[in-house]
Amino acid sequence: MAGAIKEARPVAPQLGTGGAAPLPVAERLPRLALIGNPNSGKTSLFNQLTGLNQKVGNFPGVTVDRKTGLAQLGGQRRAEIIDLPGTYSLYPKSLDEQVIADLLYNPQSPDYPDFVVVTVDASNLRRSLLLFSQLADLSLPAILALNMTDVAAERGVQIDIQALERELGVPVVPMNARKGVGVAALRIVMADRLATAPAVHFWQPDATVQALVSEIRAHFELHNDYLALHYAQQFRHLHFLSDADREYLATLTEKFGFDPTARQAEETVGRYARINELLLDIVTVTRTERREPTSNRIDKVLTHRVFGYLIFLGILFLLFQAIFAWAQYPMDWIDQGISGLSAAIQAHFSGPLVRLLTEGVIAGLGGVLIFIPQIALLFAFLAVLEETGYMARVTFLMDKLMRPFGLSGKSVVPLISGLACAVPAIMGARTIESWKDRMLTIFVTPLMSCSARIPVYTVLVALVVPDEAWLGIFNMRGLVLMGLYLLGLTSALVSAFILKKVLKARERSYFIMEFPVYRWPRWKNVGLTIVEKVKAFIFQAGKVIIAISVLLWVLASYGPGQRQNQATAQVQQQAAAQRWPAAETERRVASARLETSYAGAFGHVIEPAIRPLGFDWKIGIALLTSFAAREVFVGTMSTIYSVGQDADLGTVQQKLAAEKDAQGRPFFTPVRALSLLVFYVFAMQCMSTLAVTYRETKSWRWPLGQLVYMTGLAYAASLLVWQVFS
């Protein structure tokens, strides 16, 4: 079977390669790759074809990893589609683009496509065809998806499609992928496998490198000169080559005195010359009126020296108000629903299993479900900003401001995405070409307050800050929350500044990028993003949270040996001697049992270390479980404080408010809550972030540095707060 899969490779007739007769196609699904410039609507097309939706745009978090999907192509035919990252050429400049080189230069790769669908921006055909021309010279069978015909029409660009098809020798399908126009035609073309290797060769390597190219081609048995040239050009970065291959290419290129930079520039200029010639009669631009495009006029306002920043600040402020004030209503419903359910079950049934269900599982579940409104709102905001093209302008506005800190405007997007989750944000930093900028961004991103901290912030802020309006409009809690976020941001910038001094890499940092035109967000895409993120939160974070909640319930309910029973007996003796009322006895028994449980023992061990911060052993348990993931904090608190308490004390907040210190005063004073909040702002308590930092930096130095630095910072800051203010 494996052999059959391998042999069935050339599904489409490969012109110009002259061998391999097409083999039976039913053996496996045809595999095709989607490739195109950033902002050419490639991801939109992918969504249209596969129905699996992601976000649209060329920004971090969108096409970081190679995505695949299954497309129905009319009739019974189906195809597997690989969505490749957006790129301007086949010479990769970032890690993202490296994926493309590794795939397309290695015909032995299991993902090597049978043909490629090249999306091009019809309003900027000349530049888009650069990439197409390179693909054509690799003799890859292709279909040209002429996208964004609406933008082209708006700008007065007319394209003679038949002539283009004739000149390029590949099928050309005009379309508007965002609206789904032309997608049906594309499916038909794909189903008919009309993809043919392009007839035109755009560019031939110069005679001076021909000897080198021929030698490489013969050595690796490649089907094409241009591919051989790319081996010479990029062998240092191609992952599929062996060390021996690289050694061979290094000696060979040196022998021929090969200058990759000059040659690549020459190639690009040569290609454009050919493309210009070809498009001369195909593209005509008629401008009915000399009017600036709408996008440029919007830019005048959104990047204005005063309004630009005001609007950006306004958007951020709206974001925090939404997360705190608006999300409160649905959160209350969920909260009441969960505590109502718990109380109803406890009223009708009893026994250890029921207690495990209500105090372990349902309490943990409540800790997960309650944050759905906030997470949904946050991702909705980020998706809209990205969909409209505003994120690129934010990069532009912030570049000069970020540079003193050793970051670039491109760091802003990972930092803002860090408000949602540090994991995709750190992966998003791949689009930063400069090594130093990228490392700084990765290192400080976890200091941005991510959505996992929202639960902690929400509960503690609501506990000690009154729900009042300040100056009549600003919600006090919203302001405190914004303060916490600003604290995170400030610490990220200051840390970057310090680290900039430590890291001594002399390397250029690039900023150049294209501005996408402004567009209305596709609400379907925004909606699907929300669903996808919420689902990921429930099923990934949720599993951990519930598992830890149950584990904790067990640890908090049972203890080593007979210590729990001894403590219970002791309290009951005291109760009999002092004639306590039944309720008082029950509370003291529960408290004594928790203290002598496994969890209690755990908390007591670390209590000496955290006492200077104002934390007791119960918070100690929560801090430890938070190292798996921060959002576990609330579930943990809920579980620890619900053990033995009345079921009608439903919400976490009520449980925390009911907690008394030794003198019988409320345990959670504003200063204690502040110390805890500050700890959570700074502390590195996320296994996933450490894992992703390791993966992205390929070194344990960075994640360990993050862990030590952030946790140290958290300890110092909390110590300061508690010692100064209490």
Add this chain to the structure above:
Amino acid sequence: MCCLKDPEMALKLLEMGCIPGTRVRMAGRAPLGDPLMLVLGEEEYTLSLRVSEAVTIQLKD
């Protein structure tokens, strides 16, 4: 646009469509004076780049 002075930067600029002979117009600056916003070619698409990157582009007349 006449020529590109910095070979490494030139590769990037070329791929993004900054080809010698293209019409280029400065459409604006970021509020703090850097980066710049350039509008290129007949297609009038917008690139943003830093002043330090833009100085590698030499202009004709």
